[in-house]
Amino acid sequence: MEIDALLQSLPSGDHARLAELASSDLPSLINHLKSEADRHWRIDPAVSLGYADTLITIGEHTQTSATIALGLMAKGDAFRYLDQLEEAWEVLEQAGELYRSIDDQVGWARTRIGRLGICTEINQVTPALEDAEIARHIFTTHHDDEKLLRLEINAALVLNYLGRHQEALTAYQQALTAATMLGEIAQPRLALIYNNMAYAYRGLGNLGQAQAYYERAFELMAARGETRGALLVNIDLADIALAQGQYKKALRMLENLYAHLGADHPSERRHVQTHLIECYLMVNRFQEARELAHELLDASQSKNTFERAITLLRRATAETALHDLPAAETALDQAENLLQQLHAEPWIGMVSLKRAQIAFADNDMERAAALSAQAIQQFDAQKQVGNCAAAGLIAGQIALKQSNYERARKQALSIKCAVQTSHIPHLEYGANVLLGAIAEQTGRSAKALRYYKAGAKAIERAQRNLILHLHPNYLEDKQEASHGLIRLNIQLGRTEAAFAALERSKSLVWQSYINQRPLVDRNNPDLQRLETLRHEHYWYYRLAHDLTFRDAAFREQSQNTPSPEQAAAEAAVREQAIQAIVQRLSLNTGADELAETPEILLSEVQSKLDNASILLAYYSDGVSLWAFKLTQDSLELVELGAIVKRIDQLLNKLQANIDRALLTSHESTDANILNDFLAQVLLQLHKLLIAPLQLKDAGRVVIVPYGSLHYLPFHLLRSEKGYWIEHCELVVLPAASLITRRSPEREPGALALAHSWNNRLKTPLREATDVVSKLGGQVYDEQAVTRTTLDANPCQVLHLAVHGTYRLDEPDFSFLELGDGPIYFDDLLQHDLSYELVTLSACESGRSQVSAGDELIGLGRGFLFAGAGALLASLWRVDDAFTSALMDAFYKHLGSGLSKASALRHAQCELLNDHPGLHPAFWGGFELIGNTEPLSHLRSR
Numbered sequence: 001m002e003i004d005a006l007l008q009s010l011p012s013g014d015h016a017r018l019a020e021l022a023s024s025d026l027p028s029l030i031n032h033l034k035s036e037a038d039r040h041w042r043i044d045p046a047v048s049l050g051y052a053d054t055l056i057t058i059g060e061h062t063q064t065s066a067t068i069a070l071g072l073m074a075k076g077d078a079f080r081y082l083d084q085l086e087e088a089w090e091v092l093e094q095a096g097e098l099y100r101s102i103d104d105q106v107g108w109a110r111t112r113i114g115r116l117g118i119c120t121e122i123n124q125v126t127p128a129l130e131d132a133e134i135a136r137h138i139f140t141t142h143h144d145d146e147k148l149l150r151l152e153i154n155a156a157l158v159l160n161y162l163g164r165h166q167e168a169l170t171a172y173q174q175a176l177t178a179a180t181m182l183g184e185i186a187q188p189r190l191a192l193i194y195n196n197m198a199y200a201y202r203g204l205g206n207l208g209q210a211q212a213y214y215e216r217a218f219e220l221m222a223a224r225g226e227t228r229g230a231l232l233v234n235i236d237l238a239d240i241a242l243a244q245g246q247y248k249k250a251l252r253m254l255e256n257l258y259a260h261l262g263a264d265h266p267s268e269r270r271h272v273q274t275h276l277i278e279c280y281l282m283v284n285r286f287q288e289a290r291e292l293a294h295e296l297l298d299a300s301q302s303k304n305t306f307e308r309a310i311t312l313l314r315r316a317t318a319e320t321a322l323h324d325l326p327a328a329e330t331a332l333d334q335a336e337n338l339l340q341q342l343h344a345e346p347w348i349g350m351v352s353l354k355r356a357q358i359a360f361a362d363n364d365m366e367r368a369a370a371l372s373a374q375a376i377q378q379f380d381a382q383k384q385v386g387n388c389a390a391a392g393l394i395a396g397q398i399a400l401k402q403s404n405y406e407r408a409r410k411q412a413l414s415i416k417c418a419v420q421t422s423h424i425p426h427l428e429y430g431a432n433v434l435l436g437a438i439a440e441q442t443g444r445s446a447k448a449l450r451y452y453k454a455g456a457k458a459i460e461r462a463q464r465n466l467i468l469h470l471h472p473n474y475l476e477d478k479q480e481a482s483h484g485l486i487r488l489n490i491q492l493g494r495t496e497a498a499f500a501a502l503e504r505s506k507s508l509v510w511q512s513y514i515n516q517r518p519l520v521d522r523n524n525p526d527l528q529r530l531e532t533l534r535h536e537h538y539w540y541y542r543l544a545h546d547l548t549f550r551d552a553a554f555r556e557q558s559q560n561t562p563s564p565e566q567a568a569a570e571a572a573v574r575e576q577a578i579q580a581i582v583q584r585l586s587l588n589t590g591a592d593e594l595a596e597t598p599e600i601l602l603s604e605v606q607s608k609l610d611n612a613s614i615l616l617a618y619y620s621d622g623v624s625l626w627a628f629k630l631t632q633d634s635l636e637l638v639e640l641g642a643i644v645k646r647i648d649q650l651l652n653k654l655q656a657n658i659d660r661a662l663l664t665s666h667e668s669t670d671a672n673i674l675n676d677f678l679a680q681v682l683l684q685l686h687k688l689l690i691a692p693l694q695l696k697d698a699g700r701v702v703i704v705p706y707g708s709l710h711y712l713p714f715h716l717l718r719s720e721k722g723y724w725i726e727h728c729e730l731v732v733l734p735a736a737s738l739i740t741r742r743s744p745e746r747e748p749g750a751l752a753l754a755h756s757w758n759n760r761l762k763t764p765l766r767e768a769t770d771v772v773s774k775l776g777g778q779v780y781d782e783q784a785v786t787r788t789t790l791d792a793n794p795c796q797v798l799h800l801a802v803h804g805t806y807r808l809d810e811p812d813f814s815f816l817e818l819g820d821g822p823i824y825f826d827d828l829l830q831h832d833l834s835y836e837l838v839t840l841s842a843c844e845s846g847r848s849q850v851s852a853g854d855e856l857i858g859l860g861r862g863f864l865f866a867g868a869g870a871l872l873a874s875l876w877r878v879d880d881a882f883t884s885a886l887m888d889a890f891y892k893h894l895g896s897g898l899s900k901a902s903a904l905r906h907a908q909c910e911l912l913n914d915h916p917g918l919h920p921a922f923w924g925g926f927e928l929i930g931n932t933e934p935l936s937h938l939r940s941r
Helices: 003-007 015-024 026-039 045-062 065-081 085-101 105-118 125-141 145-161 165-204 207-223 227-243 247-260 266-282 286-299 305-321 325-341 345-361 365-381 385-401 405-418 425-441 445-463 468-477 480-491 495-515 526-545 547-556 564-587 602-606 644-661 669-689 707-711 736-740 764-775 787-791 859-865 880-895 900-914
Strands: 613-620 625-630 635-641 700-704 729-732 750-754 777-781 797-801 815-818 821-824 837-840 849-851 855-857 870-874 926-930
Touching: 026 045, 026 065, 045 065, 065 085, 065 105, 085 105, 105 125, 105 145, 125 145, 145 165, 165 207, 165 227, 207 227, 227 247, 227 266, 247 266, 247 564, 266 286, 266 305, 286 305, 305 325, 305 345, 325 345, 345 365, 345 385, 365 385, 385 405, 385 425, 405 425, 425 445, 425 480, 445 468, 445 480, 445 495, 468 564, 468 849, 468 855, 480 495, 495 602, 495 613, 495 625, 495 635, 495 736, 495 859, 526 547, 526 564, 526 821, 602 625, 602 736, 613 707, 613 736, 644 669, 644 707, 700 736, 707 849, 729 900, 750 764, 764 777, 764 797, 764 880, 837 859, 837 880, 855 859, 859 870, 859 926, 870 900, 880 900, 900 926
Parallel strands: 613 700, 700 729, 729 926, 750 777, 750 797, 797 837, 837 870
Antiparallel strands: 613 625, 625 635, 815 821, 849 855, 870 926
């Protein structure tokens, strides 16, 4: 093959220049091709491979062994960047042997540079380092400073991977000096030096320096068009953001990078996945971390020893958190074996740390103490500050359990000192909680309060860097600081401070998202995919759980209808895909960090209570219960005792009774018997929760539940005088500070939506028509009821007479049935629902699941986050006929000028009076959440 014809196949814009070189200066052509092959490593390694093959062909054509060897070396380097590591190792060895056969020592030494770069990934560290020592001597003897620089860069890279970061940093600083002295010839190496210096600083826990060097590396790579290198630096910058607690930013960067990486970037995709695992671990998404680790380990069975070891370490963390300790130990055994093969002794410290965490979880304090001490020693030897602090936290927690307060205190102070510049949130939080617990147990309450407050502040900062869906998981193991603040202030008689701490912990999510709700761009292409997935999911979900729908589907296509089990599996697959898209949309919407939420003062809450109103805010430590009792001018704390277990038992009886009653006729003997049993349960709950508070003649009670009390219909509680709702107005708030939130004021009228759920509901249209007849407005029914209907400008009332489904297993997949399919929680956030009142005349529309931080997960919060001033919703599967009667009475009284709370009270009492002895399952299923005022145009009456 003619050389000039060969050159025409290369991706070069200057073929004429190449042809000229080929005819007049073949050595210059060869050097140019090798330079281009090197330049494309971090741009497109497939192009590098093309240049390498051309060099080999030229060498064969001219029968020049040196050119063939050069081409093989370029091919080995290209294979490295194409993630064909074993092939790279072998081809580089072939190149080295060919150089040796022609007695070219420098050529052989050059092939050792590339082998250094991949030795940790294929478990060839020892031979690579031995060869590097020989190559170093060759380059030094021949005064080839540029190639010596490249060798030292890769040698330091090996030290980095092996966890010897301080040694690596020293080597890189020397390389940087050498590169500066070499001048222009070394400029292409500067980005790599900066990148790897950043990695070393990251390993040493100096996040600020790491970020600075990564950013310098990115600038240089971007300027040189090294897209692949810049992409890898972006992955590492995401890791820095993660370590600094910038969770939304880190997840967004990683998810977006992964979405844009195709199958032609396998190593980069795996690199992103390993960081995603760490990200999921940091926000307590342990199941997802475990699944992704399994996927990555299965996919990389024979690739990248170092990466596999790190993935096994992270899998062990997930298994420990999920309480599968044997699986965690197995993963650690495998990781340790791989790290020992690599001679990565500093990484063995991480194995010791993980084993200490397992022993601590297994309550084996002696083993945990020994392993944590071993980890500290290993990390300290390598000056790995962050890892040393993590091991110190375990050691401090063990010392606290053993009442060795001085040792625990020293460990905690050491952690605070280590992270004072890097601000690693989980370590900052852990150190403050540890110091708070030490101070509390040794009788130094003032110090304990200070430390607990600092810990709570650290978590507040982290929460501002989370999307809504990440809050519940993240807070699962971060409640000690807020509980400590509340507990200590109660013990010290600091009632106002205890209330402030409770309210701060409860209100953060509500205040942040109500005031700063992010909206997704309606033109985002992900929305179309989401729409398709939701329709598919809905079809499969109904096929699995709705007998009527399944029978109809079977009649239409009997041969192709999946079984309920198959349908449930298909629905679950789509739920995962939906969650991934929703997360991606959330990550790419709004600011990376929400603004700090100002504290609401007690006086501000009290100013919203009139002289006939009382606010009750409950608090539980898991055993005992307290109630904060607020009036216009007073705050009182009432200890209700160790009654949480008893309350939960009574709640279970209450729910079981209501469920059974709804299966009977309201006039049946069974319903009457169940009512008698329920009366006793409600009497006991009133005696435990209300009677000790001596509320006297309150006209309105605002209730802020806590924990399982969110599941309690307070208005049904009974005393000897009857149901509580018969004697005062009742309204529920998720957090006390929401009483200060100004209600929207809208033009009079109602938007009433009615959907009969394929004629299974009998009264929606009549109910919606009645609402509009009383308040004015517009009715939409059946197929006209769509999500776009909710795009209308809000008026005073939004009334939804539709079917609702509550998902106990997946609350975020609870939905309301509209004419164009279901509407979910995430859909609600994309609409302006700032009506003065939203009424959900649908089954279970007000049910929620209580998660960590006393956060509620369910449809109701979606309407409140989307701007609704108040929400009237059901707590169970309400009866259609009684609901219609209740709504008729409610809107009659609301339209007459009564407050929302008063209108609901009158409606429920009238229903009870019209049907004496009626079981509460039929008349008491609705509760009011939020603003209690009359409709704005009627407030002056």
